[in-house]
Amino acid sequence: MNNDSSVASLATRLRAEATGLRAGTRMPSSRTLTERYRVSPVTVSRALALLVAEGVVVTRPGSGTFVAERRAAASGEADRSWQNTALGERRVDPEGVALGLIPVPDGIVPLVGGYLPEGLRPTRALAAASARAARRPQAWGAPPPEGLPELRAWFAGLTGCTPEDVLVSGGGQSSLWLALRAVVAPGGPVLVESPTYPGLIAAARAAGLTPVPVPVDGDGVRPDLLAEAFARTGARAFVCQPTFHNPTGSVLPPDRRAGVLKAARQAGAFVIEDDFARHLSMGAAPAPLVAGDAAGTVVHIASLTKATAPSLRISGIVARGPVAERIRAAQLVESFFPARPLQETALEFVSSPSWPRHLRAVSAELRRRRDVLAAALAEHVPEIQLPSLPSGGLYLWGRLPEGLDDAALTETARAHGVAIAPGRPYFPAEPPAPYLRLSYSAAADTDALVEGVRRLSAALRASR
Structure with missing residues (x-):
């Protein structure tokens, strides 16, 4: 429970x-x-x-x-409708972020969620790391604004950059928010993959930006379409997930990686690389885009959260040149710095023997869960097409038969005891077809995954 x-x-x-x-x-x-x-x-x-x-x-x-003593009842509901005029039209829509955070009630099999299952989280190792971190003399003091030097060096080692290029930030979502506001002027366009992570779409719109979709295929974004989008919109940033893309799981091949960098450089634009799933690999992960970028085109975001636990909200932002100064200034104004005890805990954990052991366990278990979920879908709901099996990440991306409403199916599925994510929120514009994103990470075990697919099959039959 x-x-x-x-x-x-x-x-x-x-x-x-x-x-x-x-x-x-x-x-x-x-x-x-x-x-x-x-x-x-x-x-x-x-x-x-x-x-x-x-x-x-x-x-x-x-x-x-x-x-307790009962509180006196209010004499009447106050009229707060005046706030609508004061706030104006702009609003923050949290739906994209909340998609994976809403608790699933007992009795519902979760095929949604963006974190490791509880049994796979390194809870004991993190508790031990936290205890060691709390005993450090300066654990409750202010860290350097850019982050602990040792933690910056660790993030730098993932990308081949120098520690001076790294800013320690408070998790992937916060880092995306900082990068977007630093790079794109208010009201401006920002190019995004279509489909993409709904939290990115929500963050862009909350920052007053206009997300412009660039279609992806089985190998990720096409550089020729990206170049056309830069030319058409005048955008100065493209946000992408080239490694274990959410939701499709695709990995951008080497020629397209080079093409993305070329298109951005020709447009005088930035690439914001969201490398959220590097540590969720089931094999080898390619080098990040930033590793081959000396010109400062890429702003790279690497988060520890997905591979550990939801509350270890620590990430590293790699940026070079004036954009780095702008991102650091934005974080300083917004939140000063991530809490030092959390930075110390992250450093203790990734520097310990528990970290590589944990990654090996995660890789093996995610592969097992992916295979079980894919096999169950093939057996019980073959009408859901899986373009490919991802080699990392937490999700399967399935296309539904034409004519099915993914949002309506989501409601029907819940009534049948299984929670799924409709594909529609992953598209910044109208989706070309109905899709589902199915997580193999949230269910208690592989038996629950199979049971969830059986319930999904019943929901599909009821939807026709």
């Missing part, structure tokens, strides 16, 4: 229980609640803490937890 959803579920039950009791009534003990609801003491503690924060209950050390 997802721990956060367990806490929320227990809090809902205890909130309802407290509502029916008089103020001052003692709530059942933590031990009683643990036994009654068959949850861990940690879950009970967190649920009670949530209710304390809400003012539903109060705790009295040595005595227990009691129903």
Whole structure:
């Protein structure tokens, strides 16, 4: 069971229980609640803490937890509609980012999600690294604004650049946001792959930019189409995921990598390389675009989050020349720097023997899960076409038969007990066909993957 959803579920039950009791009534003990609801003491503690924060209950050390005095009811709902005029038309749409963050209820098989399954996360190794990091003398002081020198050197080693080219930032999404705002003027166009990661589309629009789609095929973006898009739009940036592209899983071949750099240089534009899945490889991963770029065309983003745990939000941004100064200035103004304890923890972990062992385990397990999910799809829903099997990443990208509505199928699938992601949000404009993105990382195990596909098959039959 997802721990956060367990806490929320227990809090809902205890909130309802407290509502029916008089103020001052003692709530059942933590031990009683643990036994009654068959949850861990940690879950009970967190649920009670949530209710304390809400003012539903109060705790009295040595005595227990009691129903709080009822708050006086508001005399009426205040009219806040004036805010719509003050805020104007511009809004931030979080849907693209929230897609992979919404908890899946118990009983629903998750074929959605963008993180490693709980059993594959290096929780113990991270806890040990965090404990070691916290004991460092300067762990709670301010780090250098560009990041810990040793961590910058580690990120530099991934790209063949120098540590001075690296800025330690707070996760891939934050880094994308910084890079977009540093490189593209407000209101300007930014070229993006189509399909692409919905969080990128959301970040671009939230920054006041216009994402312009450049189609991809089985080998990624075509340099000739990219060059045409630069010429047509006057864009000064192209955001891409050349290694284990989300959602298709494609890897841009060497000739296209060279063509992308050539097209950008001829246009006097930047390439923002989102290298989010490098450590999710099932074999060898090609060198990043930035490794062959001396001119400073590429702004490279490498994140640790996907290969570790959702809250290890640490990434490295590689940039050279004036754009590097602009990105560093933007981070300094926005958030100063990522928390030093988190940087120290990341450094401890990637410098330990646990890191290569973890990567080997991730590679083997993701390959096994990918193969099981692909085989189950071939057996139970052969009408979903898989153009290819990715050699890294967390997803399969499947094309649905013509005439099917991917959004409607998503709702039907949920009613049949399986959560899937429709393909539509991955396109910055109208999609050319209906697609699904199916994650093999979120389900509890391979048996759950097979069961999820069986439920998806039933949903497909019901949709026709």
